[in-house]
Amino acid sequence: MIVVMRTGATAKEIGQVITSITEQGFKPHMSRGEERTVIGVIGSDRKVDPGRFEVLAGVEKVIPILKPFKLASREFHPEDTIVNVGSVAIGGRESIVMAGPCAVENRDQLVESAEAVRKGGARILRGGAYKPRTSPYAFQGLGKKGLELLKEAREITGMPIVTECLATSDLPAVAEYADLVQIGARNMQNFNLLEEVGKISKPVLLKRGLMSTLEELLMSAEYILSKGNMNVILCERGIRTFEKFTRNTLDISAVGVLKRLTHLPVIVDPSHACGERYLVASLARAAIAAGADGLIIEVHPHPEKALCDGPQAMLPPDFWKMMDECRAIAKAIGREVAEAPAASGEKSTGR
Amino acid sequence: MIVVMRTGATAKEIGQVITSITEQGFKPHMSRGEERTVIGVIGSDRKVDPGRFEVLAGVEKVIPILKPFKLASREFHPEDTIVNVGSVAIGGRESIVMAGPCAVENRDQLVESAEAVRKGGARILRGGAYKPRTSPYAFQGLGKKGLELLKEAREITGMPIVTECLATSDLPAVAEYADLVQIGARNMQNFNLLEEVGKISKPVLLKRGLMSTLEELLMSAEYILSKGNMNVILCERGIRTFEKFTRNTLDISAVGVLKRLTHLPVIVDPSHACGERYLVASLARAAIAAGADGLIIEVHPHPEKALCDGPQAMLPPDFWKMMDECRAIAKAIGREVAEAPAASGEKSTGR
Amino acid sequence: MIVVMRTGATAKEIGQVITSITEQGFKPHMSRGEERTVIGVIGSDRKVDPGRFEVLAGVEKVIPILKPFKLASREFHPEDTIVNVGSVAIGGRESIVMAGPCAVENRDQLVESAEAVRKGGARILRGGAYKPRTSPYAFQGLGKKGLELLKEAREITGMPIVTECLATSDLPAVAEYADLVQIGARNMQNFNLLEEVGKISKPVLLKRGLMSTLEELLMSAEYILSKGNMNVILCERGIRTFEKFTRNTLDISAVGVLKRLTHLPVIVDPSHACGERYLVASLARAAIAAGADGLIIEVHPHPEKALCDGPQAMLPPDFWKMMDECRAIAKAIGREVAEAPAASGEKSTGR
Amino acid sequence: MIVVMRTGATAKEIGQVITSITEQGFKPHMSRGEERTVIGVIGSDRKVDPGRFEVLAGVEKVIPILKPFKLASREFHPEDTIVNVGSVAIGGRESIVMAGPCAVENRDQLVESAEAVRKGGARILRGGAYKPRTSPYAFQGLGKKGLELLKEAREITGMPIVTECLATSDLPAVAEYADLVQIGARNMQNFNLLEEVGKISKPVLLKRGLMSTLEELLMSAEYILSKGNMNVILCERGIRTFEKFTRNTLDISAVGVLKRLTHLPVIVDPSHACGERYLVASLARAAIAAGADGLIIEVHPHPEKALCDGPQAMLPPDFWKMMDECRAIAKAIGREVAEAPAASGEKSTGR
Secondary structure: EEEEEOOOOHHHHHHHHHHHHHHHOEEEEEEEEEEEEEEEEOOOOOEEEEEEHHHOOOOOEEEEOOOOOOOOEEEOOOOOOOOEEEOEEOOOOOEEEEEOOOOOOOOHHHHHHHHHHHHHHOOOOOEEEOOOOOOOOOOOOOHHHHHHHHHHHHHHOOEEEEEEOOOOHHHHHHHHHHHHEEEOHOOOOOOOHHHHHOOOOOEEEEEOOOOHHHHHHHHHHHHHHHHHOOOOOEEEEOOOOOOOOOOOOOOOOOOHHHHHHEEOEEEEEEHHHOHHHHHHHHHHHHHHHHHEEEEEEEEOOOHHHHHHHHHHOHHHHHHHHHHHHHHHHHOOOOOEOOOOOOOOOOOHHHH | EEEOOOOOOHHHHHHHHHHHHHHHOOEEEEEEEOOOEEEEEOOOOOOOOOHHHHHHEEEEEEEOOOOOOOOOOOOOOEEEEEEEEEEEEEEOEEEEEEEOOOEEOOHHHHHHHHHHHHOOOOOEOEEEEEOOOOOOOOOOOOOHHHHHHHHHHHHHOOOOEEEEOOOOHHHHHHHHHHHEEEEOOHHOOOOOHHHOOOOOOOOOOEEOOOOOHHHHHHHHHHHHHOOOOOOOEEOOEEOOOOOOOOOOOOOHHHHHHHHHHOOOEEEHHHHHHHHHHHHHHHHHHHHHHHOOEEEEEEOOOOOOOOOOOHOOOOHHHHHHHHHHHHHHHHOOOOEEEEOOOOOOOOOHOOO | OEEEEEOOOOHHHHHHHHHHHHHHHHHHEEEEOOEEEEEEEEEOOOOOOOHHHHHHOOOEEOOOOOOOOOOOOOOOOOOOOEEEEOEEEEOOOOOEEEOOOOOOOOOOHHHHHHHHHHHOOOOOOOEEEOOOOOOOOOOOOOHHHHHHHHHHHHHOEEEEEEEEOOOOHHHHHHHHOOOOEEEHHHHOOOOOOOOHOOOOEEEEEEOOOOOHHHHHHHHHHHHHOOOOOEEEEEEEEOOOOOOOOOOOEEEOHHHHHHHHHHHHEEEOOOOHHHHHHHHHHHHHHHHHOOOOOOOEEEEOOOOOHHOHHHHEEOOOOOHHHHHHHHHHHHHHHHOOOOOOOOOOOHHHHHH | OOOEEEOOOOOOHHHHHHHHHHHHHOOEEEEOOOOOOEEEEEOOOOOOOOHHHHOOOEEEEEEOOOOOOOOOOOOOOOOOOOOOEEEEEEEEOOEEEEHHHHHOOHHHHHHHHHHHHHHHHHEEOOOEEOOOOOOOOOOOOOOOOOOOOOHHHHHHHHOOOEEOOOOOOHHHHHHHHHOOOEEEHHHHHOHHHHHHHHOOOOOOOEEEEOOOHHHHHHHHHHHHOOOOOOOOOEEOOOOOOOOOOOOOEEEEEHHHHHHHEOOOOOOHHHHHOOOOHHHHHHHHHHHHOOOOEEEEEEEEHHHOHHHHHHHHOHHHHHHHHHHHHHHHHHHHHHOEEOOOOOOOOOOHHHH
């Protein structure tokens, strides 16, 4: 249930609502908009009596939220949420492309990748320092050293960075270095980690589990929101099905379903969804056309040498071509994908 | 394995290759192009010796086809196949939209639907006369009467018609009336029916089963092709997964995968994939952006009265808006979706 | 809705109920038990008024059936249905094992297989004359010749035979030769074929589709029952999932769920479920323990020469061992699996 | 690759093998049996040359392990591993039943549940102190207090306890109190947590993820084993499919597949697999018949009051009946399920 305050409700009136919520054994969740304040009544499914709030001074209306996700729901927050990652705003008119290598391998590989994706119009640099690997014997990422290389790449390119956090013990370091902290598909229901990223001040990119329903994804977002971090971006990255030609099956419907159910930005990861370089551009175009607020794409200048997921990494020229297509599609539906930066003049010569 | 003949190979040389194929216990499959003739060597997986053909006069080269689908494969026929449905060509630069009601219910409903979708730019009219229903107690379609109404709608609107055939006993009638014979998802592995539509002269729209792999879809196409009907259009229509917000999960990757593996046209059915009106436009845009050769969409002027699948039928105004978006997206990727017909001037006033 | 008549209700009273059902636009379905008659009121989901029947003479009570399957439901027919296949009763205390080769290949193979499975305690002989194959180039079965060989094997061994019907055009022949007509997984929603087997007098073995929910399986059974053939046996044979070590995933829960929802016998096909010889015995034991009314198992004396599905065919000695285990498990839960026939004394010497 | 030493190989010979492994950049993994020592050569997939080891003194043979899981594989350790949980041995002739409530709620509920399951023949008490919940607003378990109640229940009943650990920060406490530390389905690929339980001395119960292949389950076990904790029990608990009558689909084939691939004990959780009380007994019987080394079952004396998963909790009398059936089935296949303890004489009067 949410309590919507009148425009101009006083601090005292708001305080009385909060007191009433607390006295009834629920937790208040404040959301101050420019015009009015909305207060969530959070708690178990136990019945709340709206009449207890409607009679209070300054209350305009009381709205029940029947869905199990509350703070994440459109009912609670009808407008699209804009999440700021460094200087980049996600969830608005511009569809944001995040790109870079699967794993940070070394300085040259990272900087070369970063320059390549920036030339294509990517706005955020991705790169894994901590890698979740099915096998304990596989390359597990450079760890702290990888975070430092990402920081260096940010300084060189000016792009904010997104990188995954696998464990609560790594969170302080990741949250310090990253502009956007990624929670990977395998950790989507690692509730302890969700609670911890709910307490940090950096925005969170929450990827859908390989076999998680969209409702479960929203409930995992709710874990983060309910701890106070309202800057969550959702990411569809393919689910597990019986089909064998692709590694996973991109659930493109997720874009439309989520945009209807939640105010949080929704992006798509076509690289992990298909696992095959040749398919990425087709899926990326589809995601933009479906209305995604962004993409996250793996690009590697030398995928044959990649320590991780080489077969799905795009080559820079293919990425540039894909970005041109995505720009045209975004325009066709009244949105936008950033042009390559003209500043350094690299685009005209370098491509 | 396929035997590619030299440009200008004589009938005698071709005859010798055919004789050799037959003598080794295989079946020849002729494919005469403008420039050269290609002969498929069809049979079991038993090893064929390419040397037996390479030595024959007029043979340019011999290409093994390792995939289990032969005639359907790109190796066998590298160029895109164009399938002509009445006057409409599918598989070329233009993405073709087929639209209309789920089921033919009566003359008024069908004609009203047909006019509505034509105004939006649809090129082919869909409508079910024989309906596959999970329950024996549900509306099963008008049968023969429905075919006659479809014929009448074609005469009024000039649009070719696509309708489903459920049983071999109905095939003669369906093949007589329809311009494109649909084999539905539940019959994708009804091998007897596949063989029978392989013998007719009308093109076939083959829908993917709800839990069929893309390889199985291609093998089912192979059943039709191997009986001599080379005019097959494939249709992705959603697969079954654990996700509950949508009826099925549209496998958007199918477009890119199939276009790579086969020369046959590939279209997408977003209506059955999601089962929810509000999602159809998002999926339709995604399909065009992914590179689909067409769409098949359910539109009903009064979905609240529909005898079948009302919740997924688009209203005409939403369909028109979606078509405008699809036109813009098609242009963005160098393709085309037809404009609404200007002739009757209805568009400017009627919409 | 079903109308339960009082014990001793007269023909006239029954006739009045039927008249009332018909007048209200529904179809009556008679089910005469030893003690009382039950009449199903079959039709659309349109609301039926129970009061209209309760006032009629001879009516004991009126029971609504809320499930979409009516004749197949336990509410309609609370006792277990016993289906007689030749002299073998399925659905009672004895769990019935059907076994034999995947495909009928030749007389020697079939008779050798039949003798082998009979020695193990199998009561019904399986063997495919018409084979549904993913590839049009694969062995499609011996057809009519296969039916004749099955008939011969029945004469030699005394075992009733079960074999699959793929097409309505083959149904007259299959129904003539077979004691139990199988509808395979790929045809579970071939509604035309379901209606046709609903009209024959032979019992039907209906296999669950790879992609079908249990509700859909019951709705397909309803198609057969609603045409008048009440002798339907259901078969769980594995569903498609993401797991790769097995060909399909045996849904062992189906046994308990179906026995609760329906009065029809439920058997399990572990061979197709796993596709691997080494796993069949483990799954067969599980099925008996779960409460299945029978099994259908592939056994081949020389699987390395099998024309179809060799890797999943058990060798006779492994089958005999499995049958001993199943007998012990059946006893442990108060049921029974037949001993090998002692008559000819073959068991003691032949094994 | 593993190096099998000759019977009676000296410490010096073993030392030379270890030195050679280390010098080549691999990690040795020692496994000392009663008769001989086996040394695993663990590392990346980089090629190892067996000749480098075969020439060393004391080496009997060198066996390559092609599967991605090494220490978990049957090739590495052909005999069944017995895992000791308190005084209870899992993986031997006896199938062990673990039972108790979903969540520890209070002292009375826990002790009453414990006594009830002990009377049925359960050997280990289950109960959740930390509960993974989809919703942040749902009951999350009693935490540390729950662990203390479990300890008390162990003292009263003498049964070892199994309870779940959700987070590395809780691991020291859980490992101190529990006899068997459970890693739940949602954490099966929480690699950080796997590594941490790999370093403790208590045995680990690793549940298969809802979305995980059996190969991934074995790779997750490998994470634990590779950190030195060789006492891992695997648990099949249902996977996610399209079927809706059950919460998940119990993959009963997992028992046979895992017993073939690995030496680790394999148990089954029918309660979470189906989510419905009425189905649990059927699945439990199937699991024992399939060859499972044990079961883990939810039992609650007052499920209508349960704070978590009430609908799937068995009532004590149903559990006792199920245990009798499981005992009979275990005997039928040459195994054993424990009798209820006779000592206190409670069984005869209490039931």
